[in-house]
Amino acid sequence: MEMKNMKLTQSLKKKITSLKHKKYRNQYNQYVVEGFKITEEAFKTDQEVHFIVVNVSIAEDRKTKDLFSLAREKSIPIYDADDRDFQKLSSLETPPGILAVIEKKKEFIAEDGSYLILDCIKDPGNLGTIIRTADWFGFENIVIGEGSVDMYNPKVLQSTMGSVFHVHFIQNQNLFSFVRDLKKKGYQIIATSSDGDEEKVKVHQNPFAVIMGSETVGIDKEILKLVDHKYRIKGCGKAESLNVAVATGIVLSKLALK
Numbered sequence: 399m400e401m402k403n404m405k406l407t408q409s410l411k412k413k414i415t416s417l418k419h420k421k422y423r424n425q426y427n428q429y430v431v432e433g434f435k436i437t438e439e440a441f442k443t444d445q446e447v448h449f450i451v452v453n454v455s456i457a458e459d460r461k462t463k464d465l466f467s468l469a470r471e472k473s474i475p476i477y478d479a480d481d482r483d484f485q486k487l488s489s490l491e492t493p494p495g496i497l498a499v500i501e502k503k504k505e506f507i508a509e510d511g512s513y514l515i516l517d518c519i520k521d522p523g524n525l526g527t528i529i530r531t532a533d534w535f536g537f538e539n540i541v542i543g544e545g546s547v548d549m550y551n552p553k554v555l556q557s558t559m560g561s562v563f564h565v566h567f568i569q570n571q572n573l574f575s576f577v578r579d580l581k582k583k584g585y586q587i588i589a590t591s592s593d594g595d596e597e598k599v600k601v602h603q604n605p606f607a608v609i610m611g612s613e614t615v616g617i618d619k620e621i622l623k624l625v626d627h628k629y630r631i632k633g634c635g636k637a638e639s640l641n642v643a644v645a646t647g648i649v650l651s652k653l654a655l656k
Contacts, residue, residue, distance in 0.1 A: 403466075406451060406477040414451065414487050414499060420548045427502045429550040433494040434461055439560030441468045446501035449475040453484040453495035465496065489552035502550065505568045507539040513580070513607040514650070515541045517573055517617050519642060522547050526557020527643035528610070533561035535650040540565055541607075543573040573609075577624045580607050587625045588653075589617055590645060594628030599652045608653060610646045613639045 416422035417430045428448065431437060440447055450469055456462050457478065469476055484493055507513065514537045519525045525547050532540055547554060549569055555562055577587060588599060589609040599608075609625070611617035622628070631640060631648055640648075 403452070403457070403476045403478045406479045406483065410449075410477065411479075411483060411487065414497070417499065418489050418552060420551070423502070423548070423550050428499055429502060429555065430489070430497055430499055430552060431555050432488060432490055432497045432552070433556070434465060434496055436555065436558075436560045437465060437496055437498045438468065439563055440498055440500055441472065441474075443563040445503070445563060447472070447474050448499045448501065449477060450496065450498045451477045451479050451484070451487065453481055453493070454478045455481055456495040462496070490556065505566075507541065507566045507568055510605060511539055512537065512605045512653075513539045513541050513585075514646075515543070515573060515577065515607055515609040516546060517543045517609060517611040517621065518615055519546045519610075519612055520614075521612075521642075522551045522553035523557050524612075524641065524643045525549070525551075526554040526559075526562075528646045529554070529558045529565060529567075530561040531643065531647045531650060533558075533564045535654040537650060537654075538565050540567040541571055541573070541576060542567060542569045544570050546570075573618065574620050574624070577607070577609070577621055581624055586627070588627050588629060589622060589625040590630065590649060591617065591622060591625070591628035592630060594630035599627075599629045599649060601653065606653075608649060610642055610649070613642050613645075 414430060417428060423429050431440060437450060452462060466476060479487065484495065487497065514532050542549060549567060581587060586601065586606040588606060609617055631645055
């Protein structure tokens with residue numbers, strides 16, 4: 399007999415709504431993702447999905463039923479919500495009709511290998527796009543500094559398009575201490591800087607770490623003192639600076655070819 403969807407309770411509505419805020423994501427150690435692709439990716443990568451919620455208006459769609467099948471294979475509860483309730487639960491202007499509540503995994507990075515280090519990335523869309531870009535170019539270890547937006551922010555997660563499940567990361571790090579420790583381990587430290595070398599990204603040794611900072615404030619000056627090679631992306635137009643997500647894509651593409 400096919401399992402039936404359950405009606406969403408008031409207590410679950412309250413919990414899902416609370417997870418829009420970092421305080422409650424930390425309290426419950428859970429977060430919300432929205433959309434078919436990222437929810438499917440959560441299933442495929444064996445994330446601990448507590449339950450999913452579907453807008454009843456799309457419950458009969460083919461791709462919704464396919465998602466139900468994946469959820470039932472894993473004994474994941476499915477709750478129905480009407481359009482009005484789903485609008486309230488969603489963090490998006492145009493809710494996709496599917497959301498999942500997922501357990502946070504323990505944050506970690508590999509003890510060796512190369513790192514992408516992010517200093518003061520406050521815009522959720524930028525951080526999410528950087529994560530997706532790092533995943534594309536095979537940079538699996540990401541270190542996020544103090545003052546950056548929370549990785550589990552709904553807009554960050556949405557922008558990763560599921561890549562959040564493919565990378566390792568740690569957040570809220572004192573980057574000066576982290577980079578200093580890498581130097582002691584023999585890492586080459588690379589960073590983007592307005593006074594850098596336009597010629598090419600120079601990797602003299604492995605492992606290495608590359609640091610990216612926001613276009614507003616750049617990389618902290620004390621951290622820049624620890625850098626071995628500063629690189630500046632050459633441009634020929636009139637724009638004052640590049641979006642940090644775009645700049646990260648350019649740098650990682652060059653490093654990936656080394």
